[in-house]
Amino acid sequence: MREQITSVHNQHVKNWRKLQTHKGRNKFGQYLLDGWHLVQEASHSNQKLIDLIGTADELDQHDDIVSLFENVYEVSPEIIKSITDTNTPQGIVAVVELPNIHVLPADHLKGAWLFLDRVQDPGNVGTMVRTADAAGFTGVVASNQTADFFNPKVVRSMQGSQFHLELVAGDLKKWIADFKSSGLPVYGTQLNPAAKNFRDVTPGANFALIMGNEGQGMAADLLSQTTDNLYIPMRGNAESLNVAVSAGILMFQLNQGN
Amino acid sequence: MREQITSVHNQHVKNWRKLQTHKGRNKFGQYLLDGWHLVQEASHSNQKLIDLIGTADELDQHDDIVSLFENVYEVSPEIIKSITDTNTPQGIVAVVELPNIHVLPADHLKGAWLFLDRVQDPGNVGTMVRTADAAGFTGVVASNQTADFFNPKVVRSMQGSQFHLELVAGDLKKWIADFKSSGLPVYGTQLNPAAKNFRDVTPGANFALIMGNEGQGMAADLLSQTTDNLYIPMRGNAESLNVAVSAGILMFQLNQGN
Incomplete structure (x- = not known):
């Protein structure tokens, strides 16, 4: 399901922007991946994929990855820009689950x-x-x-x-x-x-x-x-x-x- | 000789600001050093020292280095900020001669x-x-x-x-x-x-x-x-x-x- 968002004041956009801060990431239990390389890496990992946010152009060109996300949002380049801290974002951002880094790995005394x-x-x-x-x-x-x-x-x-x-x-x-x-x-x-x-x-x-x-x-x-x-x-x-x-x-x- | 500059529109300030660009550095044959560590390093090198620009506080605390410069400018923190690209400048900047990097060093096939x-x-x-x-x-x-x-x-x-x-x-x-x-x-x-x-x-x-x-x-x-x-x-x-x-x-x- 692809939803279109046109306003930077949309509540989703506001929430995504909060993921730039430590507080926001912990509140939502999510963080942002900016650009296809990271989105692809995430799609091969066992990290839970939450939202995919992209311009129409970018989403249209990557059906294989788009289909892995339940929530897909088509947005303007301005919205992408407002939620990332990159000067020249690629036009694709994913929201994925924030791993719990406070758990001691089982094999923590090896390697x-x-x-x-x-x-x-x-x-x-x-x-x-x-x-x-x-x-x-x-x-x-x-x-x-x-x-x-x-x-x-x-x-x-x-x-x-x-x-x-x-x-x-x-x-x-x-x-x-x-x-x-x-x-x-x-x-x-x-x-x-x-x-x-x-x-x-x-x-x-x-x-x-x-x-x-x-x-x-x-x-x-x-x-x-x-x-x-x-x-x-x-x-x-x-x-x-x-x-x-x-x-x-x-x-x-x-x-x-x- | 210590000269006081209070306006960011002063011609000296405008020229210093140009040293942030390649074109400005080549035009004037000068570049900027930001902070005491670099200014001190320069004062121990054989690089020609041109201008020392600092807030009154900083200049007052480093007589030994100040005395090495012919031209010393006492300026406001705003002026310092306008000529550097650092978020939190220390309040001291030197202008030194741009080395000629287009000369082949004599020992260029050694080391x-x-x-x-x-x-x-x-x-x-x-x-x-x-x-x-x-x-x-x-x-x-x-x-x-x-x-x-x-x-x-x-x-x-x-x-x-x-x-x-x-x-x-x-x-x-x-x-x-x-x-x-x-x-x-x-x-x-x-x-x-x-x-x-x-x-x-x-x-x-x-x-x-x-x-x-x-x-x-x-x-x-x-x-x-x-x-x-x-x-x-x-x-x-x-x-x-x-x-x-x-x-x-x-x-x-x-x-x-x-």
Whole structure:
């Protein structure tokens, strides 16, 4: 059933717009996917598909995907623009069910895990999730004060990786303690040449890597709980690396052969 | 000499604002540095310092740096805001001489070089320059259609690395030919599992690495000229990596011990 909406003041449109905020996403238990690539990824996942919103042109060209949605809304480009935060939206948006990230995955002590300690920039969080996916990680755990996984900017940077790995909100102290009591190593990261050279570590298949806040790095009370804290030796005059770049270098070094 | 400016319509202010554009930077031969960190980096470099623009508060707190500038302008926060593209500027901006990136550095066939083939996102370009600096690279060569090194967004992401390594605008075909005729390897990058695994390459001290456009990758006519084209094996379901993350993984792999 395809319904036509022409006004940006329509109640559906108002509700979709609210999904740009953390409060709105939690209220409705939904989040937005912007563009065909993400909508297609969602249609192959087991995420519940709720609404498909598109311009007539876009909807007409993708019957296969349109037919997967119960609620299909034909709208103007202006309405699309009003519900996304993209400058040049493709003209297609899906509303899907917000996963419950507060559930502890059954296999949470298996595989490679990335822990994010108060990483604030949505682009960094999304890029790290995408990189963790490419590096074969099992999941990503976000601390309190880390940018929300389902913030539109994070969703854009993840490029669909939320459908490939576990995303969890968790207390990192508890996660570190759980890993350590199971005999699994937890690697912190520190901008400190006295820390361990990351090239000197060869973990097994099961471990955790922690990345910290952009400005302040990892919290001291987490650094003191890890198995080892790693450092990427810098040879130029740069004072630091971007956190998502560091995470990429470390994830591809630590998770090579398992 | 400290001059006070109160109007955003002042001619100085209008000229500074033009430095946000490529055309304005080339017309005046100047570019902008936003914030104390970059201003300090510039004051330690041999870049010619032209104007220092700050709020009374900021200027009063940094006599040492203020004294390095011949022209110092005390302005309102509104004027600062009108000449930068930052949401929350620190209240200090410097105008410095635009380096001539069209000159071939004397030592251009020595060390590790990063070539950028039409990388469009300013944040990606800036982050790659910053990472190249940290990885001990000698310089970065930008092709035509790569984001301008002195675009304010690139400058923000470089975090001062432009003062530590060579930045050059060049014809990559010519650079590749020069490297190869000197017996130095040039590594392209390709999203193609049939390309060479990046972990199987151990270059010497002198080589070039090429990163391509975000959407399209490297141009085919460059890929065919390289010594080898590298691939980062991906183990998850992600289809690709962010170009700046890939560049970081490759640069820290290729330039380890020399």
